[in-house]
Amino acid sequence: MRRTTIGRSVAALSALAMLAACSTDESLDEPATESAEEGAEGAEDEGSEDGGEEAEGDSDEWFDQADYDEQFEQRSATFEGDPETPWLQYIDGDMTDTSEFASDGAMKVCFSNASIDNPWRQTGWITMNQQLEVLQEDGVISEMETRDAQADDNTQIADIDYFISEGNCDAFVISPNSTAALTPAVERACDTGLPVVVFDRGVETDCPTTFIHPIGGYAWGIDTAEFLSENLEEGDKVVALRILPGVDVLEHRWAAAEQIFEENGIEAVDYFTGADPAEIKNILADELATGEVQGVWMDAGDGAVAAIEAFEDAGQDYPVMTGEDEMSFLRKWEDTGLTGLAPVYSNFQWRTPLLAVEQIFAGEEVPTEWVLPQVPITEDERADFLEANDGMPDGHYAKFGGEDLPGYPDVWQERIIP
Structure with missing residues (x-):
């Protein structure tokens, strides 16, 4: 359009016409890798041509201590x-x-x-x-x-x-x-x-x-990385699946999370996925083939189901995981019983x-x-949001x-x- x-x-x-998107929502057309941002968390949530490549660069350039501290406090404002x-x-x-x-x-x-x-x-x-x-x-x-x-x-x-x-x-x-x-x-x-x-x-x-x-983004990164750190052990490995670089809210999510992982002794490796389910599965398949992965962190939940399915395909235990309030993740989270959190933008x-x-x-x-x-959305609240959004397609967001x-x-x- x-x-x-x-x-x-x-x-x-x-x-009115339907448009394609990176989604597990069968009511939409075939998924398409997005290009410019999350543009993201985007929104939330957009894809990139950088799919599947291990992220390079230093998130310190996106980290601002004052903004981090402010958003830390705003979470309880x-x-x-x-x-x-x-x-x-x-x-x-x-x-x-x-x-x-x-x-x-x-x-x-x-x-x-x-x-x-x-x-x-x-x-x-x-x-x-x-x-x-x-x-x-x-x-x-x-x-x-x-x-x-x-x-x-x-x-x-x-x-x-x-x-x-x-x-x-x-x-x-x-x-x-x-x-x-x-x-x-x-x-x-x-x-x-x-x-x-x-x-x-x-x-x-x-x-x-x-x-x-x-x-x-800092608040998202804090909520998610604290959750993973609280449910993992020092030395555990987290694979971070990121949409794309260069968008403030996404970069701030990762900058905050990376700092918290380092403080808690969590080994974290991050990849840009382009929100492509196939790339997400390939990344996790390669990681699982070389060792155990205890956690999955995402800077946007689109593709969360693909990440979970990668563990199923490999016959591995489900990870501790953060996705988003997209219905596909909430439903898969409930079905699997994994330890999860649905951050919200x-x-x-x-x-x-x-x-x-x-x-x-x-x-x-x-x-x-x-x-x-x-x-x-926590595990205690998940059932309420599933009930409130009963009948909505997988690509719908619970807090709409x-x-x-x-x-x-x-x-x-x-x-x-x-």
Whole structure:
């Protein structure tokens, strides 16, 4: 998908098509290796051409002690707002005055999206469009013109420049494909004087009206590496399966985890997989052929089932493992009884940018950095999330937060993707 205009005339979300992704979800087309990021945890969660290669380089270049310490503390922070609507919660901090953007009538939003080429992003995109439907009916947003960069930095830069020069936009929403490359384009959008909402992945500027994201990559890395370290012995081996390099939230996940593994005497070797299930199986098959592997760490859960199946194929005991809140992992985790944790990069964040736009058009203050809750799913909670998401496809994410939106549950079950 390159360009979509979603206005009142298409609120019914008709003529929708499914898109390929790296997924175990049989409701999607054949898996495709992704290219540019997680772009990731991505989101979460995108693939790369670096599949199967042992990672090189020093994660120290991505490690910032102050940010690590901050996110460590934020994991137990008190969030403002109603816990029943976590997509509107935030950690108390600096607020942005948006009174200059107050306006009457429905306004046009221009959305530059990195991609919808993996299950995490597809789940969020569905939720975002259902939230859009509500705001259109409420007369807040007239239309949302979307350009999908298909995980390509240069394409997204061109998309943003198009919106600036020709989009007739009232507000920009941007989910960057990668961190450094998209920074100048985001700054150009800020220079227009219109509100700019950045979410999911960060950029190297503080010019946006608000930057929306869950706590962050360090928190993910801390939660997962502490869990593995607590359930393993000193000297045990962990294979870390990473999507791709160069995206802040993913690099921070690994930088935090690697430090904790080193502190606890856990031997960890990391590989870039491209989120390709075949590559994941090959990597683990090679590791298992040369020795025991006691743990598996992932910086995104897409492909978690393939990792588990690699141990089954080799006739080895299941590892202690961290995946993600994708339904395929939750179900396989329950079926196998392995010792696991489902870290979360809260998928419900896809609602928040449009709700932020609503507040901005009303001239209300918004958090300058809008930090959303990010709480892993533990074994004790797994059954509840499986029950709540019964009937959802494997590529669905348990903490999607769309239960109160129109179309629930059919739109998510049928993977109706605009």
